[in-house]
Amino acid sequence: MRIGIDVGGTNTxxxxxxxxxxxxxxxxxxxANVSEGIAAALRDVIAxxxxxxxxxxxxxxxxxxxxxxxxxxxxxxPTACIRLGLPATVCLPPMVDWPLDLRDIVxxxxxxAHGGHxxxxxxxxxxxxxxxxxxxxxxxxxxxxxxxxxxxxxxxNSIFEEQSAEIVRSVIPDANxxxxxxxxxxxxxxxxxxxxxxxxxxxxxxRTVDGFKAALDELRITSPFYISQNDGTLMNADFAKEYPVxxxxxxxxxxxxxAAFLSGLKDAIVVDVGGTTTDIGVLQHGFPRVAALAVDxxxxxxxxxxxDTYSIGLGGGSLIQEDPLKVGPRSVGYELxxxxxxxxxxxxxxxxxxxxGGVSTPREGGSVEGGALNIGDSNVVAxxxxxxxxxxxxxxxxxxxxxxxRMKTSATPVPVIVVGGGSILxxxxxxxxxxxxxxxxxPVANAIGAAIAQVGGECDRIxxxxxxxxxxxxxxxxxxxxxxxxxxxxxxxxxxxxxVEEVPLAYLPGNATRIMVKAVGDLRGVLPPGEGGGVERGA
Amino acid sequence: MxxxxxxxxxxxxLGAAVLGTGGGGDPYVGKLMAREAIRQYGPVELYTLDExxxxxxxxxxxxxxxxIVIVEKLPAGDDMIRAFQALGKYxxxxxxxxxxxxxxxxxxxxxxYVAARLRIPMVDCDGxxxxxxEIQMTIFTAYGITAxxxxxxxxxxxxxxxxxxxxxxxxxxxxSCVVHMGAEGMxxxxxxxxxxxxxxxxxxxxxxxxxxxxxxxxARLNEANPVDAVRKAVGGFLIFRGKITDxxxxxxxxxxxxxxxxxxxxxxxxxxxxxDFQNEHLAVRVNGEFAATVPDLIAVLDxxxxxxxxxxxxxxxxxxxxxxxxxxxxxxxxxxxxxxxPRYFGYDVDYIPVEERYRGL
Numbered sequence: 005m006r007i008g009i010d011v012g013g014t015n016t017x018x019x020x021x022x023x024x025x026x027x028x029x030x031x032x033x034x035x036a037n038v039s040e041g042i043a044a045a046l047r048d049v050i051a052x053x054x055x056x057x058x059x060x061x062x063x064x065x066x067x068x069x070x071x072x073x074x075x076x077x078x079x080x081x082p083t084a085c086i087r088l089g090l091p092a093t094v095c096l097p098p099m100v101d102w103p104l105d106l107r108d109i110v111x112x113x114x115x116x117a118h119g120g121h122x123x124x125x126x127x128x129x130x131x132x133x134x135x136x137x138x139x140x141x142x143x144x145x146x147x148x149x150x151x152x153x154x155x156x157x158x159x160x161n162s163i164f165e166e167q168s169a170e171i172v173r174s175v176i177p178d179a180n181x182x183x184x185x186x187x188x189x190x191x192x193x194x195x196x197x198x199x200x201x202x203x204x205x206x207x208x209x210x211r212t213v214d215g216f217k218a219a220l221d222e223l224r225i226t227s228p229f230y231i232s233q234n235d236g237t238l239m240n241a242d243f244a245k246e247y248p249v250x251x252x253x254x255x256x257x258x259x260x261x262x263a264a265f266l267s268g269l270k271d272a273i274v275v276d277v278g279g280t281t282t283d284i285g286v287l288q289h290g291f292p293r294v295a296a297l298a299v300d301x302x303x304x305x306x307x308x309x310x311x312d313t314y315s316i317g318l319g320g321g322s323l324i325q326e327d328p329l330k331v332g333p334r335s336v337g338y339e340l341x342x343x344x345x346x347x348x349x350x351x352x353x354x355x356x357x358x359x360x361g362g363v364s365t366p367r368e369g370g371s372v373e374g375g376a377l378n379i380g381d382s383n384v385v386a387x388x389x390x391x392x393x394x395x396x397x398x399x400x401x402x403x404x405x406x407x408x409x410r411m412k413t414s415a416t417p418v419p420v421i422v423v424g425g426g427s428i429l430x431x432x433x434x435x436x437x438x439x440x441x442x443x444x445x446x447p448v449a450n451a452i453g454a455a456i457a458q459v460g461g462e463c464d465r466i467x468x469x470x471x472x473x474x475x476x477x478x479x480x481x482x483x484x485x486x487x488x489x490x491x492x493x494x495x496x497x498x499x500x501x502x503x504v505e506e507v508p509l510a511y512l513p514g515n516a517t518r519i520m521v522k523a524v525g526d527l528r529g530v531l532p533p534g535e536g537g538g539v540e541r542g543a
Numbered sequence: 544m545x546x547x548x549x550x551x552x553x554x555x556x557l558g559a560a561v562l563g564t565g566g567g568g569d570p571y572v573g574k575l576m577a578r579e580a581i582r583q584y585g586p587v588e589l590y591t592l593d594e595x596x597x598x599x600x601x602x603x604x605x606x607x608x609x610x611i612v613i614v615e616k617l618p619a620g621d622d623m624i625r626a627f628q629a630l631g632k633y634x635x636x637x638x639x640x641x642x643x644x645x646x647x648x649x650x651x652x653x654x655x656y657v658a659a660r661l662r663i664p665m666v667d668c669d670g671x672x673x674x675x676x677e678i679q680m681t682i683f684t685a686y687g688i689t690a691x692x693x694x695x696x697x698x699x700x701x702x703x704x705x706x707x708x709x710x711x712x713x714x715x716x717x718x719s720c721v722v723h724m725g726a727e728g729m730x731x732x733x734x735x736x737x738x739x740x741x742x743x744x745x746x747x748x749x750x751x752x753x754x755x756x757x758x759x760x761x762a763r764l765n766e767a768n769p770v771d772a773v774r775k776a777v778g779g780f781l782i783f784r785g786k787i788t789d790x791x792x793x794x795x796x797x798x799x800x801x802x803x804x805x806x807x808x809x810x811x812x813x814x815x816x817x818x819d820f821q822n823e824h825l826a827v828r829v830n831g832e833f834a835a836t837v838p839d840l841i842a843v844l845d846x847x848x849x850x851x852x853x854x855x856x857x858x859x860x861x862x863x864x865x866x867x868x869x870x871x872x873x874x875x876x877x878x879x880x881x882x883x884x885p886r887y888f889g890y891d892v893d894y895i896p897v898e899e900r901y902r903g904l
Contacts, residue, residue, distance in 0.1 A: 124725075
């Protein structure tokens with residue numbers, strides 16, 4: 005059995021799953037000390053099901069804790085950066101594009117050294133060990149132990165980053181070092197930014213992950229636990245301590261992966277309706293489609309593979325304005341249960357309209373927690389003008405339909421999966437949807453997404469098709485990605501290539517092509533082949 | 544003369560992306576370079592041509608190579624300065640200032656870095672009024688201003704100087720040399736006197752880019768319609784509003800070529816649009832009829848935010864607006880037009896200025 009936990013800003017959700025069956029689920033408030041909230045959620049699901057903790061094979065945790073730390077500028081460790089690429093890159097030193105307040109907190113301790121590669125693997129300049137040793141001495145003298153190392157075109161060749169790390173460790177034995185090539189792709193500033201943020205989050209990551217561990221120990225859960233990352237795959241707890249930035253987008257990813265699991269669909273649009281916003285994403289092969297553009301985290305540009313989501317200001321708490329008719333974007337948010345009419349408040353919200361309409365019946369067998377027929381006091385809204393109720397419902401469906409259409413990958417109608425606490429807002433048909441699915445357990449889709457996560461590996465490199473055939477290059481890329489998935493803990497037999505992307509590079513000679521491949525597989529030991537793994541992949 | 548501060552750069556970058564008509568490189572790196580240089584060396588003096596002496600020598604600065612490389616191998620900065628100074632040395636004259644060779648994309652902003660570091664004037668004009676992929680595609684070529692002498696430098700300190708028999712030869716040699724520099728070189732070219740520029744240059748394009756950027760920003764703040772604000776700022780026409788229904792990209796002759804199709808929405812319901820691009824947008828057809836072509840400018844904007852969208856970012860489902868606006872009048876003179884005629888890009892059609900097509904609408 006597995007437990008999936010989603011630690012959000014407001015709620016901590018947990019589910020207990022046996023194979024593909026959800027045994028129990030809970031929603032509890034997130035606490036300032038996250039491990040208390042987790043312990044409470046764990047107690048709930050375990051007590052609810054009455055199982056023996058010894059039968060738990062794994063605990064999967066999704067958290068937005070590290071994203072929030074950067075956004076709120078809290079718990080960040082001062083970090084130095086060494087960039088190899090001289091004489092190139094001088095005019096834009098590390099952290100040049102950071103918000104000044106964040107740069108101040110992190111320390112702005114940046115160093116440039118020789119090294120780096122060209123796009124085709126030639127060296128920009130020779131690596132100089134003594135230069136790096138001198139820099140390491142300076143960093144040591146400044147009392148810093150958190151260090152990020154970047155090198156130009158390190159996604160093509162990371163040797164200089166690795167050699168530098170060795171030298172830094174010889175000077176500062178307990179240095180906490182992040183290499184940019186371990187976590188990013190082409191785009192020096194963005195990759196380096198991610199590496200710096202990673203090093204400055206590691207102390208917090210160690211504390212937080214230890215806190216998770218303490219919560220599990222308290223409940224005598226001895227199984228391994230994992231943290232879910234941006235792309236919906238898992239990393240083990242030790243890896244999460246090393247790479248906290250890889251959790252930055254796990255929230256939306258988990259809700260989409262949970263939706264895939266609950267519906268049994270691999271290709272669909274997911275509509276996650278919350279209290280204030282609705283996030284729309286696209287599932288491809290059971291994974292979220294990733295964004296093409298750079299993503300800002302707390303004002304810092306990164307190039308993580310983040311789910312491509314589109315948000316609109318529509319949720320259960322959205323304010324209704326009657327003339328002219330307007331739904332959202334203003335919302336009562338988490339105060340819904342105090343301010344909405346049906347809860348004795350004096351604000352007309354989208355939830356009130358839906359209760360007045362009374363049409364949101366769950367699908368056959370669906371367990372709608374606090375469903376439409378049982379939300380607050382429906383008598384309060386019984387007298388609402390039925391014309392208004394219908395107009396608002398129509399407007400809500402129109403807003404969702406436009407957003408869904410925006411995210412579609414082709415004109416063909418696709419299934420739409422609706423999840424999230426505000427799902428009751430979806431009361432009719434969505435234009436362009438082949439069907440609308442509100443699966444069981446939709447309010448805790450994100451915790452389920454965490455519970456069913458897999459492990460993955462990526463390859464993102466430029467190949468010269470003058471030396472290799474295209475097929476050879478693709479095979480090489482697929483092999484690298486698969487090897488990385490296995491190294492990350494995937495059962496080799498279950499590894500599957502889920503994404504191949506080729507970008508022909510105009511201007512570059514030798515038919516240069518950037519190939520990005522992603523491989524995923526089931527976690528060794530937790531999801532034995534043939535059992536579990538509710539989302540089937542590959543045909 | 545007016546001063547360009549850090550705050551002006553953001554607007555110029557946004558406007559430059561509009562004038563980049565889908566290509567020209569992401570101005571992000573150029574924006575950071577200009578901003579950092581201004582922080583360090585102080586504001587840049589932006590001059591109009593009229594404020595300079597006819598004899599003053601102006602040397603444009605630019606970068607050339609692959610856009611994907613410049614985001615990884617960030618410029619040294621010294622490479623730009625070196626190319627600029629090498630050209631002055633070869634010419635035997637001290638340049639008075641610098642300028643942009645193309646108003647669209649990355650190269651509109653990079654010279655601001657040179658101006659800031661050398662504390663020399665930046666001139667408010669350029670040689671295209673937009674962005675084009677090849678070196679000889681400038682108004683200057685038509686007016687007999689030579690791209691030679693041409694200097695190109697890399698971060699290592701190599702400097703190449705070329706003196707060629709035509710501007711097209713600069714393109715040919717420089718394109719193969721830049722590969723050896725790691726597909727990224729900083730260049731200085733098309734040096735000209737203010738007198739020559741008064742005849743051939745496109746005036747006020749930095750200011751135009753800034754105004755476009757400012758307009759978009761104001762429109763967003765005031766919750767006005769940013770698309771319409773851009774259209775007005777560039778004196779253009781709304782060609783289409785719709786949703787991208789297909790994007791087809793391919794590599795032909797070393798270029799990113801492709802087309803996007805869109806289905807109309809709102810006033811354009813029931814209409815279909817086809818947009819062709821080769822690095823930049825080349826031509827747009829509505830219901831099969833040409834609605835605008837090069838050398839006029841065609842920009843694709845996010846339908847809500849007015850943010851310009853590059854050809855790499857075009858994607859199914861995006862709600863966009865397509866606007867077209869007249870190129871600089873110099874492009875319409877015979878010698879210039881043949882450099883950037885629709886036929887040069889493979890369209891067997893006459894060039895009809897966009898405002899003639901849309902007259903009375």
